[in-house]
């Protein structure tokens with residue numbers, strides 16, 4: 001949130017969220033987006049850019065971007081170069097909030113949010129990625145390194161998944177701690193392990 005606030009009202013700024021898979025970049029970006037999106041004239045959250053673009057290329061993502069920011073207006077895009085012109089022409093006067101989630105190729109950044117002139121003043125673009133190098137190559141002003149959960153948060157998440165309770169039941173604290181230590185604060189691991197144990201006996 002504080003990195004989003006850096007810069008003057010007129011600046012267009014790119015902010016990276018960087019970290020390993022399962023650390024919680026997507027949920028973090030989602031929470032931030034929901035919190036601040038009403039401060040912008042339009043917003044778009046493109047989840048899973050890597051897998052979506054592998055499935056059907058970048059044109060549908062360019063279409064989604066324009067469609068959502070212009071609130072329902074549809075455009076025909078011939079190819080991804082056409083899409084680049086379209087985005088620049090339609091959005092350069094709008095103060096927008098855009099999230100590009102799980103970007104893994106430079107090309108995706110170039111075709112969806114090439115540079116700060118594409119968007120109106122005050123816009124913010126949040127990019128999540130596992131690849132820090134990618135952020136270095138693009139015009140990214142700030143980078144936030146996603147943090148794993150602290151012990152107490154990890155224990156709570158584990159407990160919610162394994163026991164559907166905020167704290168481990170009596171006699172299950174050491175048992176829970178061994179899982180939490182093993183997962184080293186990685187929420188995806190805690191979530192998966194905890195869910196797997198739900199409704200099982202200690203012996204199992």
Ligand SMILES: Nc1ncnc2c1ncn2[C@@H]1O[C@H](COP(=O)(O)OP(=O)(O)O)[C@@H](O)[C@H]1O
Nearest residue numbers: 019020021022023024025026027157187188191
């Ligand atoms: N702070 C958190 N508290 C509870 N669960 C979380 C938290 N952060 C992430 N998670 C959960 O952990 C999983 C990891 O998130 P994921 O989207 O796979 O991470 P990434 O986008 O970095 O690959 C998700 O299932 C999410 O619900």
Ligand SMILES: [Mg+2]
Nearest residue numbers: 025026027102
């Ligand atoms: Mg993700």
